[in-house]
Amino acid sequence: xxxxxxxxxxxxxxxxxxxxxxxxxxxxxxxxxxxxxxxxxxxxxxxxxxxxxxxxxxxxxxxxxxxxxxxxxxxxxxxxxxxxxxxxxxxxxxxxxxxxxxxxxxxxxxxxxxxxxxxxxxxxxxxxxxxxxxxxxxxxxxxxxxxxxxxxxxxxxxxxxxxxxxxxxxxxxxxxxxxxxxxxxxxxxxxxxxxxxxxxxxxxxxxx
Numbered sequence: 001x002x003x004x005x006x007x008x009x010x011x012x013x014x015x016x017x018x019x020x021x022x023x024x025x026x027x028x029x030x031x032x033x034x035x036x037x038x039x040x041x042x043x044x045x046x047x048x049x050x051x052x053x054x055x056x057x058x059x060x061x062x063x064x065x066x067x068x069x070x071x072x073x074x075x076x077x078x079x080x081x082x083x084x085x086x087x088x089x090x091x092x093x094x095x096x097x098x099x100x101x102x103x104x105x106x107x108x109x110x111x112x113x114x115x116x117x118x119x120x121x122x123x124x125x126x127x128x129x130x131x132x133x134x135x136x137x138x139x140x141x142x143x144x145x146x147x148x149x150x151x152x153x154x155x156x157x158x159x160x161x162x163x164x165x166x167x168x169x170x171x172x173x174x175x176x177x178x179x180x181x182x183x184x185x186x187x188x189x190x191x192x193x194x195x196x197x198x199x200x201x202x203x204x205x206x207x208x
Contacts, residue, residue, distance in 0.1 A: 009096035012051040017130045019047055041128055056088040057122065060101075062114065067107060068141060079113030081106050087125050100125070161196035169194070174207055 007015075020043065048054065063082040070076070082105050102125045106116030126132075163169075173189075176182035185204050189196055192202040 006094055007051075007097055009053070009091040009094065012053055012091065013089060013098070015051060016044065016047045016053075020044065020130045020132055026201050040123060040132075044126060044130075048147045052092045054092060056090055058086045058088070059118070060084040060086055064113065077110075078107050079110050081113035081117040083114070083117045083121060085118075085125075087122075087129075100129070163193055165189070165194045165196045165200055170200070170204060173204065 061084045065080045065081045065082075066077065068075070068077050082103070084101070084103045087100045089100075091097070092201055102121055102122035104117050106113055106118070106120050106126060108116040173182055173185065176188075177185065183187050186201055189201070
């Protein structure tokens with residue numbers, strides 16, 4: 001008769017925690033600068049199978065709010081989903097359990113808000129439970145915020161490309177003013193399709 005003592009659920013979770021050190025930013029290990037959900041699950045799930053553990057997920061409440069807002073270049077409407085969940089570790093060998101309450105938000109397009117919240121909750125529960133570094137995703141990290149790109153204005157067909165107002169060209173224009181060939185500097189710039197700033201125009205007019 002075997003007298004081997006079975007490991008407790010917490011001993012098994014500790015064994016997983018010892019293995020996931022490689023998921024943090026360790027140059028000698030897996031070298032993941034950003035731990036995505038796919039990388040996280042692909043690493044942890046085999047360890048859970050090895051320890052005969054499952055993670056039961058229950059949605060306790062869902063709250064959806066419509067979010068209308070403006071960016072610099074567009075108006076947007078999305079759904080902010082707030083979920084409260086219970087994550088329960090279950091030891092399939094002993095029946096032991098470990099219950100954990102966890103909340104998460106997710107904002108996305110109308111049909112994707114809830115999915116974003118559930119994905120975020122699972123990923124962050126595992127990251128925080130096993131103390132995996134999340135520097136790249138820290139809320140205070142300025143690189144986390146996406147950069148808004150200004151839409152590129154497409155040239156109208158047949159529209160002439162703007163010319164750059166360089167110093168030699170400005171000197172040539174002033175020579176034309178002195179010789180009486182250029183009567184109105186602003187009109188001359190527009191007629192010849194030069195791109196200029198109010199400051200440049202002001203300097204040219206002050207040099208007359």
